[in-house]
Amino acid sequence: MDGSKEIVILTLAVGASGMLALAVGIILFVFFYQRKLLKRKVAYQEIEDLLNQQELKNAYALLEGQEQERKRVSKELHDNLGSLLVTANLSLDSFPKEDLEPAQLKRLKKLDNLIQKAADETRKISHSLDSGLLKHFGLQASLMDLASTLEELTNLQTHFEIQLSGSLSNEVNTELYRIVQELVNNTLKHAQAKNIRLEVFELKNEYINVIYEDDGLGFDMQDEQLKKGIGIQNIENRVSKLNGKITLDTAPNKGLAVIIEIPLNE
């Protein structure tokens, strides 16, 4: 009996400790493998964040470049082409008209009107590119001016409601104006809409809420190519530059609704 007891004890001791060691070894392996996996995932996440940041930086640089280029073109239009047209207009005005026949006079008058119109258009384009109105009169006046221009030049009905304190930074003013400009451009180019509604509200000096709606054709939100093509990416980049949030709601033949929220204290 003593011999068999010793065998039982030995078998139990070796067997149980062996099994326990094996189990603990496997558990430790899985545990540390999981930890390693977790660390690797965190590292990948960090790389992805860095890439996203870099991508955003590139997008901001692109926007900045666009803004500079707009200013340059605006200046060229205003200073060179605008001046030339004004000079041409003045020259035409000072042209002796006494010896001219009525038909020639009529053509001269038409030419004068055309040059005047070209000068006006050049000034408008120059202003819209450099947003001089924005600089001098602020976002509210610029948006209301945009509404009246749209009413004047297109068949669109505009319903603009703007409530701003006027103490917004230049960056916020410019970016918001460009965002609205881009949205209006999209509506004009692709939507075939009859109405545009824009609400811009400043909430307790903390947020600016922009609600933009049109009753046009809308588009498929899943179509990434289309979204890129109509400049949604550009709008998203501008919103992101201001640390804001953008929500789009649209579907084919359902119009477009865009809600943008921009924090003011960041």
Add this chain to the structure above:
Amino acid sequence: MEIFIDTLRYLSNYSPLILIVILFIRRRSHFLIIDQIIIAIVVLSFTTDITLKYLIEGRNYIYILIYILIETLLFLYFFYELLKKRGILVLIMLLFFLITFVLELFFKNPVYDLFTFSLTIRCLIFIILSLYYFYQIYTLEADIFKTEAPQFWYNVGILIYFSLAFFPFLLATEILIEVFDYTLWQVHNIGNIMKNLIFATGIWMVQKR
């Protein structure tokens, strides 16, 4: 030595109380079916131990067999939920266990004999299933600490317990009948205490989901 054995016996019997206390503290946690199965296993183990200790006199093998049968089904249900895509593997294991159990019923008397063969097979089954779960998370490279931390700890408890219980069950006739040295049976009790502590850790983790 007596004190050592008694201490381990008491710890083995009352270690489920830790989980029950945690359960009471974290009663507002969102317990999934897997957590509920583990809670059911621990509560069943505790009530059976207490009942056998204080209410049943004499040879209690038949009650132990009934308890083991229910506990085995609960553990298999746990693995069925855990390895949902490989549920068939769990069903095969269930069939395998039932065959060994029925075979042993033919050759042994459940009142007087220990069903060592079925118990050992049971240990093997749960070691295999537990290892299979670890193999699965290893091959899938799943981030279990993010979503399945309690399951990981339950599985650790199961693997430790059945690895430690394998030899005591294999040698149960020798330990409890022929040699009758209850000190040797403490290997099983140590495994049981570890299992209950690790299960309690898993239940504690449920809150963090």
